[in-house]
Amino acid sequence: MKERLIFALDVEDGATALAWVERLRAEVGLFKVGKQLFTSAGPELVRRIVLNGGQVFLDLKYHDIPNTVAKAAIEALRLGVSMLNVHALGGMTMMQTMSAQVRQIAAAEGRPCPLLLAVTILTSASQSDLQAVGIDRPVTEMVVRLAQLAQAAGLDGVVASAQEAPLIRQACGPDFVIVTPGVRPVASAVDDQQRIMTPAAALAAGADYLVVGRPIATASDPVQAARAIVTEMASSASA
Numbered sequence: 034m035k036e037r038l039i040f041a042l043d044v045e046d047g048a049t050a051l052a053w054v055e056r057l058r059a060e061v062g063l064f065k066v067g068k069q070l071f072t073s074a075g076p077e078l079v080r081r082i083v084l085n086g087g088q089v090f091l092d093l094k095y096h097d098i099p100n101t102v103a104k105a106a107i108e109a110l111r112l113g114v115s116m117l118n119v120h121a122l123g124g125m126t127m128m129q130t131m132s133a134q135v136r137q138i139a140a141a142e143g144r145p146c147p148l149l150l151a152v153t154i155l156t157s158a159s160q161s162d163l164q165a166v167g168i169d170r171p172v173t174e175m176v177v178r179l180a181q182l183a184q185a186a187g188l189d190g191v192v193a194s195a196q197e198a199p200l201i202r203q204a205c206g207p208d209f210v211i212v213t214p215g216v217r218p219v220a221s222a223v224d225d226q227q228r229i230m231t232p233a234a235a236l237a238a239g240a241d242y243l244v245v246g247r248p249i250a251t252a253s254d255p256v257q258a259a260r261a262i263v264t265e266m267a268s269s270a271s272a
């Protein structure tokens with residue numbers, strides 16, 4: 034079950050990140066490198082984690098013109114990451130171009146292709162946040178629509194709140210990968226997340242992978258916190 038838990042390495046420098054990788058490598062399946070750490074420590078850190086046998090989810094949420102996103106994703110492929118993501122709001126052509134080019138280069142260079150994911154609507158966004166940028170449709174409708182768009186574009190799955198996982202599963206089928214951040218064990222702080230779920234509920238809702246950052250990183254015993262989440266995940270799976 035631990036292979037389905039992704040720890041968010043939301044820290045400020047490479048040395049701190051590598052210390053977390055050592056501390057949690059037996060407890061979680063993947064390490065997520067996002068914008069803060071990548072801006073600070075760059076691709077060299079990603080190479081280093083991969084070289085040390087760690088699996089990396091490169092979370093840079095690309096959203097740009099199709100050519101730029103495709104070329105960036107090809108470089109992510111060459112770093113040896115296991116997952117990468119784009120924003121589904123970047124549109125069909127952006128996702129299609131990225132997916133086709135990454136798969137083509139992976140085949141030509143004999144590299145394993147990472148899981149190609151699209152972020153639907155951020156777990157920090159509420160209905161009123163969407164309205165403020167001119168999206169009047171319900172969050173649930175937007176998430177399903179964007180998940181179907183990502184699937185039609187050839188992506189492997191989405192990043193979404195577990196609250197929308199059942200609808201995505203229904204719309205996109207059993208093989209479509211659902212990665213859910215905004216996971217909060219019962220006693221944890223909500224932080225800036227809006228659409229949250231507990232680890233067990235997220236799996237029961239159909240999530241394949243859970244992304245957890247602060248509930249582990251700020252725990253008094255992070256190893257124990259990660260283990261407790263994996264135990265909760267296992268109990269949900271066997272329920």
Ligand SMILES: O=C(O)c1cc(=O)[nH]c(=O)n1[C@@H]1O[C@H](COP(=O)(O)O)[C@@H](O)[C@H]1O
Pocket residue numbers: 041043067092094118152154155156157192193194214215216224226244245246247248
């Ligand atoms: O793509 C992501 O990983 C992501 C998408 C999303 O909708 N919400 C979301 O929280 N994330 C990321 O998941 C992590 C959640 O961290 P915590 O809130 O500390 O558990 C952060 O690194 C976010 O950048």
